[in-house]
Amino acid sequence: xxxxxxxRVAASALLLLLVLTATFLLLHLAPGDPLGLLAHPxxxxxxxxxxxxxxxxxxxxxxxxxxxxxxxxxxxxxTSFLFRRPAGAVLLAALPNTLLLGGAALLxxxxxxxxxxxxxxxxxxxxxxxGIRVGxxxxxxxxxxxxxxxxxxxxxxxxxxxxxxxxxxVGAESLSPGLRVLDLLHHLALPALVLGLTSAGGLLRFVRSxxxxxxxxxxxxxxxARGLSERRVVWVHGLGSALGxxxxxxxxxxxxxxxxALVTEVVFSxxxxxxLAWSAMLARDYPLILxxxxxxxxxVLVGNLLADLxxxxxxPRVREATHAV
Amino acid sequence: MPFERGHGLLRWGGAVTLLVLxxxxxxxxxxxxxxxxxxxxxxxxxxxxxxxLAVVRLADGATLLADAVERTPTGLRVQRLGSWRSLPASQVxxxxxxxxxxxxxxxLGTDRYGRDVASRLLWGGRVSLRVALLAVALALTLGVLIGxxxxxxxxxxxxxxxxxxxxLMAFPRLFLVLAVAALWRSGExxxxxxxxxxxxxxxxxxxxxxxxxxxxxxxxxxxxAMGAPPWRIAFVHVLPLAVVPLFAHTALRVGDTILTxxxxxxxxxxxxxxxxxxxxxxxxGQDVLLDAWWVAALPGVAIAVTVLGFALLGDGLRxxxxxxxx
Numbered sequence: 023x024x025x026x027x028x029x030r031v032a033a034s035a036l037l038l039l040l041v042l043t044a045t046f047l048l049l050h051l052a053p054g055d056p057l058g059l060l061a062h063p064x065x066x067x068x069x070x071x072x073x074x075x076x077x078x079x080x081x082x083x084x085x086x087x088x089x090x091x092x093x094x095x096x097x098x099x100x101t102s103f104l105f106r107r108p109a110g111a112v113l114l115a116a117l118p119n120t121l122l123l124g125g126a127a128l129l130x131x132x133x134x135x136x137x138x139x140x141x142x143x144x145x146x147x148x149x150x151x152x153g154i155r156v157g158x159x160x161x162x163x164x165x166x167x168x169x170x171x172x173x174x175x176x177x178x179x180x181x182x183x184x185x186x187x188x189x190x191x192v193g194a195e196s197l198s199p200g201l202r203v204l205d206l207l208h209h210l211a212l213p214a215l216v217l218g219l220t221s222a223g224g225l226l227r228f229v230r231s232x233x234x235x236x237x238x239x240x241x242x243x244x245x246x247a248r249g250l251s252e253r254r255v256v257w258v259h260g261l262g263s264a265l266g267x268x269x270x271x272x273x274x275x276x277x278x279x280x281x282x283a284l285v286t287e288v289v290f291s292x293x294x295x296x297x298l299a300w301s302a303m304l305a306r307d308y309p310l311i312l313x314x315x316x317x318x319x320x321x322v323l324v325g326n327l328l329a330d331l332x333x334x335x336x337x338p339r340v341r342e343a344t345h346a347v
Numbered sequence: 348m349p350f351e352r353g354h355g356l357l358r359w360g361g362a363v364t365l366l367v368l369x370x371x372x373x374x375x376x377x378x379x380x381x382x383x384x385x386x387x388x389x390x391x392x393x394x395x396x397x398x399x400l401a402v403v404r405l406a407d408g409a410t411l412l413a414d415a416v417e418r419t420p421t422g423l424r425v426q427r428l429g430s431w432r433s434l435p436a437s438q439v440x441x442x443x444x445x446x447x448x449x450x451x452x453x454x455l456g457t458d459r460y461g462r463d464v465a466s467r468l469l470w471g472g473r474v475s476l477r478v479a480l481l482a483v484a485l486a487l488t489l490g491v492l493i494g495x496x497x498x499x500x501x502x503x504x505x506x507x508x509x510x511x512x513x514x515l516m517a518f519p520r521l522f523l524v525l526a527v528a529a530l531w532r533s534g535e536x537x538x539x540x541x542x543x544x545x546x547x548x549x550x551x552x553x554x555x556x557x558x559x560x561x562x563x564x565x566x567x568x569x570x571x572a573m574g575a576p577p578w579r580i581a582f583v584h585v586l587p588l589a590v591v592p593l594f595a596h597t598a599l600r601v602g603d604t605i606l607t608x609x610x611x612x613x614x615x616x617x618x619x620x621x622x623x624x625x626x627x628x629x630x631x632g633q634d635v636l637l638d639a640w641w642v643a644a645l646p647g648v649a650i651a652v653t654v655l656g657f658a659l660l661g662d663g664l665r666x667x668x669x670x671x672x673x
Contacts (some may be wrong), residue, residue: 040514045526052530132652159662163654165606167613168629168647175644246579282522284609289633299522300614303529315526326517 030330034323041319042094042312046087049308090312100309102147104302109309113298113317118319119189120294124283125219126210128272130218131225136261139229144256146234154226162223166282170216170289177212184212187291217282221275228271232264239263266337273329276322355631360598362658367649371473378466379454382623389413391461392428393639394453401425402449404440412461415445423447456641458631464642468649469553474651478618483597485543486604488552491590497551498558498588498589499581509555510549510651521610522544528616540619542604553596557589594668598661602654609650625650630672 065073074080078089091098099109142154178186185208194205236242237260245259247253265322284296291297295314302310370377390412391400400412403425417424423446424438441448455465497508515523525543561567563584570584605625611617611624613633620627625646632643 037514038512040511041518044514048526049530053532060412128456159655159658160651163602165604165613165629165647165650165654167610168643168650171629171633171636171643172647175640179637206438250520277519278518280519281607281610284519284521284525285613299525303525303603306530310527311530315518316520318522319517322517323521335605 027331027336030327034327038316038320038323040297042091042175042316043087044088045312045319047066049193049311050083050086054091060324066249085267094316099313102302102307102309102310104305104307109307109313112310113295113313116293116295116298117317118282119292120280120287120296122210123213123286123292123294125280126214127279127283127286131222132215134219134222135225135229139234140256142226143230143233143260144237149229154230158223158230159221164220166220167285167289169220169304170213170248170286173216176290185209193202207226213292215288216289217286219278221279224275225268225271228268229261229264232267233260236260266333269329269336273326276325280318280321292311324338348638349641354663354667356515356659357667360656360659360661360663364598365659367472367653367656370469371476374469374473378469379452380463380466382462382466382470385460385462386410388459388461390414391453391457392459392464393635393642394461394480395639396454396456396464396641398450398456399450399452401447402441402451403434403447404449405434406438412451413498418442418444418446451504456639458639458642459635464645467628468622468625468645470522471625471628471646472503472649472653474535474622474624475605475608475626475650476611476620478535478542478608478624479601481539482546482604482608483541483600485539486600487547487550487593487597489543490547491554491593492553493547493585494551495558495581495586495589498555499577499585500564506552507554509666512551514543516548521607524607524611525614528611533616535618535620536620538608538611541617542611544607546600546604546607550593550596550600553592556651557592561585561588572610595661595665597658598664601659602661605650605654605657 069082079088080093081089090100097110099113101107102109102112105112121338138154142151145151175185177183187209189209190202190205191209194202232254237256239261242255245255250259272300280296283294284299286292287294288300295318299311299314301307301316302314320329387410392453394400400414401416403411403413403416405411411423411425411427413427415426417426419433421433421437423434423442424431425434434444439447451466453463455463456467458464458467493512495510497505524541524544528537529547531537531541562580567580567584569579575584580592582668608617608624609626609629612619612624613630615627615630618627618633628646629643632641632646636643
């Protein structure tokens with residue numbers, strides 16, 4: 023198990039380095055430079071030059087890269103041009119909010135997809151199955167940001183059931199801790215539902231087909247023959263064998279979930295990584311863009327690693343038959 | 348039974364996508380109005396779907412859009428911006444016995460500049476579909492080439508390419524697309540390049556897998572034994588068969604690319620105004636959600652219907668072409 027863990031961590035670290043390097047090159051080879059956007063046209067040339075030197079933009083690409091990478095290794099992401107604060111600090115302030123939104127959305131996904139997928143997979147070809155299949159395709163087809171806007175229109179502005187944006191309402195600082203949590207959940211509900219529902223389609227289809235497949239397998243037939251209750255047969259023996267691939271699928275769907283989180287955060291003014299990335303890109307804030315993209319990739323890799331570990335814990339065959347990366 | 352289901356999906360998906368593609372192709376002929384025309388924006392702005400306005404042409408060249416007109420002995424009474432006013436007959440060019448001779452209908456309402464939403468939807472769909480189709484074509488080309496090189500080339504090349512694919516797939520695609528679009532360029536062509544350049548990994552993986560499977564088969568061994576050169580084995584024997592599983596994937600890919608393009612354009616990169624695309628039409632409507640819900644709502648419906656059509660088509664193709672997938 024330790025060897026497996028070490029190999030996976032090493033492979034992930036290597037992938038992360040690749041991603042970081044690619045992003046760095048992508049940004050620093052892009053035409054134009056951030057000074058054009060951030061410095062006023064009337065800033066005199068000598069000051070402009072001073073700024074370039076301060077930000078290290080006057081050095082050759084390789085030197086810039088090494089300096090940046092050296093900083094990253096020490097946890098220093100440079101100073102955000104936009105916020106004039108360390109990019110790492112700006113980012114760490116936004117990270118928990120994205121984890122909260124993503125985690126809640128994942129929960130919504132599971133709560134929707136697992137029962138419906140099981141129900142559809144148990145009776146293939148039934149009207150219920152057809153309805154759920156079309157429903158899952160429809161969920162996949164809806165643009166997340168649009169569903170967000172429509173949810174705002176209906177449930178926030180129209181019916182007034184949920185607050186339209188941000189983490190907390192005005193004056194939340196004066197609330198008691200318990201009420202503050204409730205206020206946060208109230209603000210979280212709508213974005214989490216939107217993100218969770220629009221990304222549940224793939225999972226739903228997966229659960230359906232795994233249950234369908236498992237129900238015809240010998241171990242399920244054997245469980246049924248032993249006279250176990252139907253509920254136990256389906257949920258323990260049928261769904262059980264799908265657990266490993268399910269975890270893997272969740273890991274693989276993380277990039278899409280983060281992408282969905284980005285637009286959801288923008289629509290709901292949710293102060294997370296995605297919204298930060300968006301403002302950083304609008305302002306050409308190199309250090310912050312690099313930090314945010316690197317962290318989002320790292321989140322995906324850590325998520326995949328976790329999924330792999332859980333899978334290995336659940337299924338000894340995975341542990342034995344590993345190949346690097 | 349599964350065969351039948353595949354055909355049902357194929358029929359529905361095919362019908363929807365065909366309809367959408369035809370509507371987009373025919374936009375210049377079937378659009379009710381010019382998508383960019385701002386006719387009397389003060390009066391026409393934020394009109395709900397189905398609004399019909401009277402077109403009053405004035406002698407000084409201006410055109411007014413009126414909620415109602417009434418013929419009077421001396422000229423025309425016009426209701427515009429909430430109040431009535433009288434115009435002498437000499438000032439109105441298109442006077443008719445019952446008021447004016449021209450009316451203008453906005454089947455899906457207007458936006459904040461009084462532009463026709465239906466026309467913008469059709470023209471925007473043209474742009475969104477064009478970008479998605481071209482981007483998918485680019486992704487397919489790149490993916491098939493890279494997948495073929497990985498599958499047919501030496502093991503080292505294969506390993507390097509596949510690790511690269513892993514790295515790119517671990518990346519949240521929207522972040523990557525946004526970073527490139529934001530820092531390099533926006534616009535239609537840039538959107539095609541960005542979306543195509545970040546959408547080939549799955550294609551490469553599928554192609555490689557299929558190539559590896561095929562190249563172990565007897566007929567390829569036989570061709571090799573008969574002394575066929577490597578390029579001939581690649582292009583004549585392996586690749587034509589290796590692309591078959593890509594048909595279904597391509598349909599799904601188009602839907603996926605439409606979704607990503609709309610998100611990109613919604614965020615202000617990708618296709619930018621004044622060129623309409625479904626994504627930036629929704630962005631337009633975001634600011635006026637409470638005054639004119641239809642501006643943001645309708646392009647979203649168009650996206651959903653189109654993506655659903657391509658998804659059904661992809662599912663149907665998979666069911667029909669690959670009997671193994673129940």
